[in-house]
Amino acid sequence: MVAQQFPTAPRARRARRILGYWRHPILQAVVKAILTVFVTASITFFLIRLMPGNPIDIRIADLTKDGLMTYEEARAQAASLFSINLDAPLPEQYAEFLGNLARGDLGYSFVSQGTPVTAIVLAVLPWTLLTVGTGLLLSFAAGVFLGLFAAYNRNKPIDHILSLGGSLISSVPNYFIALLIILVLGLQLRWIPITQMRGTYSSGMQPGFSLDFIGDVLIHASLPITVFFLASIGHWILSMKSATVNALEEDYVNAARARGLSDGRIMTAYVGRNAVLPLVTQFAITAAYAIGGSILIEQYFTYQGVGLRLNAAILQRDYPVMEGIFVIVTIAVVVANLLADVLYTKLDPRIGRAGGATGR
Amino acid sequence: MTAIAVPRTRDTLPRPVEAAFEFLRLLSRRPSGLIGFIGIVFFLLLAFVAPVFVPPQEQSNVNEIYQTPSLQHFLGTDNSGRDVLNLIVQGGKEILSVAILTSGITTLIAITLGSFSATLGGRVDAVLVALADIVLTLPTLIVLIVISAFARPTNFVSLAIVLSVLGWAGLMRQVRAQVLTLKERDYVEAARSLDLGLFHIIFREILPNMRSYIVIHFVQGMTGAIYAQVALIVLGLVPFTGNNWAKMLYFANSQGAFYFRDAFWFVFSPILAIVLLQLSLVLFVNALEDIFNPRLRSS
Numbered sequence: 101m102v103a104q105q106f107p108t109a110p111r112a113r114r115a116r117r118i119l120g121y122w123r124h125p126i127l128q129a130v131v132k133a134i135l136t137v138f139v140t141a142s143i144t145f146f147l148i149r150l151m152p153g154n155p156i157d158i159r160i161a162d163l164t165k166d167g168l169m170t171y172e173e174a175r176a177q178a179a180s181l182f183s184i185n186l187d188a189p190l191p192e193q194y195a196e197f198l199g200n201l202a203r204g205d206l207g208y209s210f211v212s213q214g215t216p217v218t219a220i221v222l223a224v225l226p227w228t229l230l231t232v233g234t235g236l237l238l239s240f241a242a243g244v245f246l247g248l249f250a251a252y253n254r255n256k257p258i259d260h261i262l263s264l265g266g267s268l269i270s271s272v273p274n275y276f277i278a279l280l281i282i283l284v285l286g287l288q289l290r291w292i293p294i295t296q297m298r299g300t301y302s303s304g305m306q307p308g309f310s311l312d313f314i315g316d317v318l319i320h321a322s323l324p325i326t327v328f329f330l331a332s333i334g335h336w337i338l339s340m341k342s343a344t345v346n347a348l349e350e351d352y353v354n355a356a357r358a359r360g361l362s363d364g365r366i367m368t369a370y371v372g373r374n375a376v377l378p379l380v381t382q383f384a385i386t387a388a389y390a391i392g393g394s395i396l397i398e399q400y401f402t403y404q405g406v407g408l409r410l411n412a413a414i415l416q417r418d419y420p421v422m423e424g425i426f427v428i429v430t431i432a433v434v435v436a437n438l439l440a441d442v443l444y445t446k447l448d449p450r451i452g453r454a455g456g457a458t459g460r
Numbered sequence: 461m462t463a464i465a466v467p468r469t470r471d472t473l474p475r476p477v478e479a480a481f482e483f484l485r486l487l488s489r490r491p492s493g494l495i496g497f498i499g500i501v502f503f504l505l506l507a508f509v510a511p512v513f514v515p516p517q518e519q520s521n522v523n524e525i526y527q528t529p530s531l532q533h534f535l536g537t538d539n540s541g542r543d544v545l546n547l548i549v550q551g552g553k554e555i556l557s558v559a560i561l562t563s564g565i566t567t568l569i570a571i572t573l574g575s576f577s578a579t580l581g582g583r584v585d586a587v588l589v590a591l592a593d594i595v596l597t598l599p600t601l602i603v604l605i606v607i608s609a610f611a612r613p614t615n616f617v618s619l620a621i622v623l624s625v626l627g628w629a630g631l632m633r634q635v636r637a638q639v640l641t642l643k644e645r646d647y648v649e650a651a652r653s654l655d656l657g658l659f660h661i662i663f664r665e666i667l668p669n670m671r672s673y674i675v676i677h678f679v680q681g682m683t684g685a686i687y688a689q690v691a692l693i694v695l696g697l698v699p700f701t702g703n704n705w706a707k708m709l710y711f712a713n714s715q716g717a718f719y720f721r722d723a724f725w726f727v728f729s730p731i732l733a734i735v736l737l738q739l740s741l742v743l744f745v746n747a748l749e750d751i752f753n754p755r756l757r758s759s
Contacts, residue, residue, distance in 0.1 A: 136594045144603070150610040264492055267746055271738035273687045275694070276731050279718070283728060287721055338746070385596055385630075392601030396691055411695075414605065426602070433597050 129441040133434040140430040141423070145197055148422050149190065155210045155417045197423070206424040211416045217424035220409065225428060227300045228398070228405035231321050232390045235328025240383060242329075243336020248372055250337065251344035262337055270334025275396035278327045282400060297323055298402040323401050328390055335386070336379065343375035350374070377447055380440050388433040486751045493747020499740025507552030516703075517546045526722045536725040538708070539715045544729050547708055551730065554616050554704040555737075558689050561620035563681030566627035567674060573628065574635025575662045578643060589636070595629035601691055608697045619698055623688050631677045638673060642666050672752035679745045683738055690734060705730035 156175075163174035200207055206217035250262040272280075286294035301307070301316050347353065348371055356366050395407035402408070406425055413421040487493050521541030529536045535544035577588040603626060613619035642648060643666070651665045667674075692698050693706035694713065708730040717723035 132590065132593060135590065136597050139594050140598060144606065147603075147606045147610065151606065152610060152612070263746075267492070267742045268739060271683070271742040272735050273690065273738070275691060276735060279727075279731065282718065283724060287719065288724060342749070388597055388599050389601075392599035392603075393691070395602060395605070396695065410602065414609065422606075429599050429602065430597065433599065437597055 126442060126445065129438055133438050136434050137427065137430055141198075141201060141427050142194075144423060144426045145194055146190075148419055149193075151414075151417065153417055155419065158415075158417050159211075201427065206427065207420040209418055209421050211413075211418045211421075217420045220421055221406070221424050221428050224404060224406050224409045225432075227321070227403065228391065228394055228407065229432070230317075231324035231403070231405065232328055232387065232394060234321070235325040236332055236383070236387060236390060238325070239329045239331075239333040240336055240379075243333045244340045244372075244376055244379065246333075247337045247340025248344050248367070248375070250341045251348065251375075252367070254345065259341075263341065266334040266337035266341075268334070269330055270332075270338065272331070274327055274331035274390070274393045275400065277330050278323070278397045278400045281323060281327070292323075300404050320403070324394075324397055324403050324405075327397050331393070332386055332390065335382075339379055339382065340375060343378055344371055347371045347375045373447065377444065380444055380447065383436070383440050387436045391429055391433065483751070487747060490747045490750060492743045493750065496740045496743025496745075496747060499736060500744055503552060503556065503737050503740065506549065507556045510549050511553060514546065514549050516550050517542050526717070526720060526726065528722055529725055535729045536722075538726045539711065539717055539723070544708075544726050547703060548705065548729055548733055551704040551708060552733065552737075554702055555686060555689070555706065555734070558616045558620050558623070559682040559685040561617065562623040562627065562685035562689070563678050565620060565624040566681050566685075567631065567678050569624065569628040570631035570677070571635055571667065571670075571674065574632040575639045575666060576658075577632070578636045578639035579658060579662060579666075585636075589633070592629040592632050595626055596633075598626060600626050601688060604688055604692060605695065605697055608692050613698055619689060619692075620685075623685050627681060627684060627688075631681070634673070634677070635670070638670055639666055642669055672748070676745055676748050676752065679741055679748065683741045683745075686734065686738060686741075705733050 160171065160174045163169050163177065164171055169177075197207070204218075206221070209215045209217055209220060212220070246262055246266075250259045253259045281292070282294055285292045296302070297320055299320060301313065301320055305313055305316050307313060353366060353370055356370050361370075391406065394405060395411055397403070398405045398407035399411060406429060410422065410425045412418075413425065487497055519542075521537070524533075524537045524541035525539060527533055527537040527541075533543045533545065535548065538544055538547065573588055573592075577585045604622065607625065608619075608622050611618065611622050613622050639662075648661060648665050651661050656664075689698070690706040690709075693704070694709045696710055696714070709727065712718060712723065712727045712730075717727055
């Protein structure tokens with residue numbers, strides 16, 4: 101071709117093409133996501149090892165607690181139990197961790213010898229995703245609808261009720277909602293059999309695709325879902341309302357009215373679509389927040405999800421399990437973020453052209 | 461996003477007083493905002509002034525464990541027979557101090573990083589934004605649990621510092637976005653062409669125009685700080701010696717009072733105090749947003 105006569109041209113063009121790909125918002129978001137996972141994994145690796153106490157000390161303390169065993173016996177047993185070398189230099193441990201992580205291997209639990217961390221995490225993660233995911237999606241849908249409704253009925257009683265209710269519910273920390281459900285509905289009024297609803301499903305239930313099992317799972321999940329739903333709905337109502345109020349004053353809405361478009365079409369295609377945009381990017385942040393909060397909520401409901409397992413791992417200083425949960429949770433949040441970014445570029449064509457899918 | 465335009469009618473009053481009057485006048489038109497403001501003042505008085513007049517009650521009384529509310533004990537008694545109302549009066553100071561300090565530190569970090577990031581641009585900007593994005597995606601509470609496990613914050617200053625480590629990112633990005641738009645304004649261009657220096661441009665030209673923004677985020681930051689610190693204390697990760705609302709819940713949890721029917725008021729009182737404080741802050745913030753955003757104010 102012509103380009104071959106000029107040796108520098110194809111290289112320059114290729115460089116420009118690679119740069120062009122790099123500028124693509126989705127690729128940028130992917131690179132940023134990988135970087136985020138790497139940085140989080142690294143930070144937590146060192147933070148975890150800075151925590152006082154290590155798994156062996158904690159097991160020794162556990163064994164000598166009831167006075168049945170001397171310190172030496174306990175030490176010998178603990179040392180034989182843990183085939184781990186915590187004396188290896190930290191950089192060496194770190195290099196090994198990163199190498200394993202790159203291959204998708206999260207190592208083995210210290211405390212439950214021989215159990216791969218991946219298996220432990222995969223056993224608890226679906227439950228948290230089920231409760232957090234369902235709760236957040238339901239609250240997003242309901243909140244956006246109610247916020248839009250409030251904005252269209254601005255300064256009417258229903259708007260005041262929704263706005264005040266939104267402020268009220270969003271000011272209650274999610275773990276207090278869980279605690280209040282237990283205290284008021286469970287213990288004072290005795291409307292809910294709290295103790296029977298502990299766990300992810302009733303003991304004796306055979307896991308499978310039977311109607312009984314699914315129903316049982318939903319009953320057990322209903323309390324955490326309610327908490328995540330209530331904890332975030334206020335935020336969506338208030339944000340959607342103020343975004344809609346802003347969008348209603350835009351010129352293009354007046355223009356659409358002047359063109360004689362129906363109110364329903366203006367509400368969905370012009371006002372609602374533009375108002376919901378900034379909320380989409382907030383969704384991932386809310387997810388990160390909710391998963392963090394699950395540690396207390398799952399404890400109150402004794403729900404065997406990521407939060408409860410993580411708390412146990414922290415108490416036992418089970419480093420690989422802690423790390424594994426951190427990495428998986430970060431990946432989950434980062435993927436949610438990435439989806440929000442992609443969705444954002446789809447919803448807002450301006451972003452795709454101008455570059456930068458970070459929103460706001 | 462400019463501060464409230466103060467009509468210069470009362471020429472006799474100094475400007476800050478005048479602005480305060482104008483602010484209260486605007487606030488009084490929003491009943492919920494006024495309630496929030498009164499709530500905040502109430503909690504500040506309860507936390508910092510009331511303990512001066514009400515002596516703390518150290519004595520435990522085994523004969524009066526888990527009493528239900530009565531005339532002697534308006535909110536009942538706790539697991540060692542102490543008056544719950546007294547504990548509530550004593551227990552606000554630490555919570556509010558940590559909240560104010562944390563929010564102050566995070567706001568300071570966010571404003572500094574955000575404005576430098578936007579004015580300097582280039583590589584500094586890219587690195588700081590990437591850092592903020594990473595912090596935003598971290599499950600904050602979980603990371604805080606690990607940090608506080610090794611930092612072991614033993615007083616409220618160190619707890620506030622721990623809480624500030626991760627709290628700045630959201631505001632930093634918003635400050636950056638604001639500064640990016642303000643940067644293009646004529647008066648900033650003028651200051652730059654006069655070669656007034658980066659510090660002058662940021663602190664004298666740009667930030668004064670973001671006052672309302674900063675105030676709103678300071679109050680919002682307090683709600684976030686309260687959420688995180690209560691969670692950490694309830695989980696028993698903050699070895700405080702003192703007494704505060706969250707510590708009451710920690711003891712209630714470790715004594716099994718959650719499942720003890722008569723202990724309802726002992727558990728419920730600190731929850732109510734924290735929720736009402738949060739509610740006051742949220743209502744106040746909403747009113748502030750209303751007041752500072754002329755678009756929302758118009759009707």
